[in-house]
Amino acid sequence: METTALAVAVVALLLALLGLWRGRPRKGEGVEALPEDVHGLRQEVAALRAEAKDALRHLAVVRYDAFGDMGGHLSWSLAVLDDGGHGVVLTSIHGRSEARTYAKSITGWSCEQQLSPEELEAIEHARP
Template sequence: MLLSVVALVVAVLAVLLALGLARQLGVLRRRLAEVERSSPIGDADARRLRAEVDAALSRVAVVRYDAFGDMGGRLSFSAALLDGQGDGLVLTSIHGRGESRTYAKGVTAGESETTLTPEERQAVAAARAGSPTA
């Protein structure tokens, strides 16, 4: 029971983090556009600012699911945290009756050297598309 509550709390926090990061990215992009329009910023400075925004882990998506058929509540999840080039990581928490396991897999250009589960691929695709949940 305690593991169920912990997994649910982690999933909710991951969704809130995804939404918060998406909001912050929008603010940063608007501010950058304002700076480019209103000040005599040089092309090199603008490129550097854009590169910094794209390098941030700003594309986040969470997929919740039931890892086992006899479990309810969609307590397992995969969360993709990517930058503008699709680089980053996927965090997965598999919740079972007696235990939970957590995995982290690196992602480069939307792909991983480690085989991604369907849920992890779904999270990566949603993050690359800019959708916080899939």
């Protein structure tokens, strides 16, 4: 009885190995052998990846006290950048009686205008 069970198990193993061997791609059957709809999906994924490079998807906020006599971290700098480091840094400085907001254009992770330490920190935190 045990011999029969062992023989059946060996035959099943051999059949499974034969199925794996037959199912693997042969020479010349790599990506080219995929169905046409899979090629279409690969092209769509490549197009989506190319579009995503320009998306403003790297964000970072730095909150701080702009003036020593005020607390609560009401001032902030926000970096909004794409994969290439192009985008904008928005800064809002809050005082006792007013708030000012600034926008600075960022190109290649740097800016033509002088950046505050908090703006530089926001850009560094947004960098992937």
